[in-house]
Amino acid sequence: MKLIKSFAKFSIGVWIQAVLSLISTPIMAWYITPDDFGKASMFILAYKLVFNVILLGADQGFARYYNEDPSPVKLLRAALLPVIVMGGLVIAILELFRGQFSTLLFGNIDHSGLIHLLSVTIITGVLLQLGVAMIRMQSNALKYSVIQISQAILNFVFVIGYAKYVTRDFSAVIFGLVFSQVIGLIITIFYNYKIWFSALGGVLIIDKKKIRTILIYSLPFVPTFLLDWVFQGADRTFLRIYSDFTQIGLYATAAKIAFSLNIIQSGFTAFWLPFSLEKYNNHPEDTKIYSTIFNVLVLVFGGLILGLILFQKVILLLLPATYDGILTVFPILLFIPMLYTLSEVTVVGVNYKAKTVQHLYVIIFSVIANIIIAYLLTPVWGAKGAAMAMFVGYIVFFCCRTFFGIKNYYIHFDIKRFIFAFILILIPVILTVFTNNNNLYLLSIISIAVLLRMYITDLKSIRTI
Known part of the structure; x- marks a missing residue:
């Protein structure tokens, strides 16, 4: 029951965020063309790359030592200083070559002014990441949810308002992202303003030992994060x-629909780190909980994926005709949050034993698989080929994380049952993407019933955890 309550507290914001995403995506599609969605997607892709370079994995080190350090002010300052130095260098490069970056991202130099917004988004995003890490480690689910909900609502309102009253192009999506992040950062700082003001103000005391401690722990994450960016x-x-x-826009829209399953992924990930660490520290010999949670997640994700397949035509009715191509894309992408979340359970051994370099191996294998399939299929199938590449890449990602996790900390997962369940879910998806099979809906309902029969015992036992 503790597990369910903890998950509910941390995921309520993500639930609302996902609902807003499902509502806002069709609405925004009527204002913004697939071509413009594609350009906005390239902006977000660039943001994520530079974000990971500047952050230096400092949020990981900050979170790791937060509950062990008696001075959160000094710890935050130690995390901020290397980030500020790296941020200054990278943003200077962005501003100096903004014309070239504009051509790379948007196809011409006319939008070079948006590179200024990229700089602002990066600064706010890095600070917001550290602030959210602090709130997570304080186990304050309500504050965490408020930030998530506020960002989701403000992003939706601002994108629609900008598209309706200013201009209907990709800049509306960019301004919405910037505005929502700025407000999210303000809220985050407000919740811990004493720590933030003390860390940023007063006499600047550089604690080289704390900085070194954070960087030694965090820097190994950087190549992993960068390869993850390549992967993503x-x-x-x-x-x-x-x-x-246009194909990029169709793909990005399909990904936003698949984001509905991040209800589970994001909410689960938010509470899983502190919950699992506490469980391991107190009862390292008890591994039954991991297999039970894994099985329940298979059932939940399987049911949601098959449910979305059943209602796929409803989704199409909500979108303009220019977005019809997403029907062959979004079903494949539904597996990404499923595989990622399941791997969060199977990979715990790597984190418990501090074998963080193995995360790098996982990403390398996943990137290689992803790039090979993308190279082969994207020129032929466009957005569908890109989705297939991500699907294969995440299968490799899950398998590698599971292998290294069990190698470091043995947990018995019923892999045979999982493989059968996965195939059961995959068949209706393949039929959706590649055929117009009339038995699709009946097959989906049967698959849901079989999944429920397979995992009903685990679903009942989760209430006792």
């Missing part, structure tokens, strides 16, 4: 090279 961005990069902004 290979789809749109290959679409940018071999296709056009």
Whole structure:
């Protein structure tokens, strides 16, 4: 029951965020063309790359030592200083070559002014990440949810308002992202203003030992995060090279629909780190909880994926005709949050034993698989080929994380049952993407019933945890 309550507290914001995403995506589609969505997607892709470079993994080190350090002010200052130095250097490069970056991202130099917004988004995003890490480690689920909900609502309102009253192009999506992040940062700082003001103000005392401690722990994450960006961005990069902004826009829209399953992924990830660490520290011999949670997640994700397949035509009715192509894209992307969340359970052994370098191996194998498939399929199938590449990449990602996790901390997962369940979910998705099979809906309902029969015992036992 503690597990359910903790998950509910941390995920309520994500629930609302996901609902808003499902509502806002069709609405925004009527204001913004797939071509413009593609350009906005390239902006977000660039933001994520520079964000990871500047952050230096400092949020990981900050979170790791937050509950052990008696002075959160000094710890925050130690995390901020290297980030500020790196941020100054990278943003200077962005501003100096903003014309070239504009051409790379948007196809021409006319939008070089938006690179200023990229700089602002990066600064606010890095500070927001550290602030949210602090709130998570304080186990304050309400504050965490308020930030998530506020950002989701403000982003939706501002994008629609800007598109309706200013201009209907991709800049509306960019301004919405910037505005919502700025407000999110203000709220985050307000919640811990004493710590923030003390860390940023007063006499600047550089604690080299704390900085070194944070960087030693955090820096190994940087190549992993950068390779993860390659992993996450290979789809749109290959679409940018071999296709056009329309295909990128269709892919990005399909990804936003698949984001509905991040209800589970984001909410689960938010509470899982502190919950699992506490469980391991107190009862390292008890591994049953991990297999039970894994099985329940298979059932929940399987049911949601098949449910979205059943209502796919309803989704199409809400979108303009120019977005009809997403029907062959979004079903494949539904597996991404499923595989990622399941791997968060199977990979715990790597984190418990501090074998963080193995995360790098995982990403390398996943990137190689993703790039090979993207290279082969994107020129032929466009957005569908990019989605298939991400699907294969995440299968490799899950398998590698599971292998290294069990190798470091043995947990018995019923892999045979999982493989059967996965195939059961995959068949209706493949039929949706590649055929117009009339038995699709009946097959989906049968699959849901079989999944429920397979995992009903685990679902009942989760209430006792």
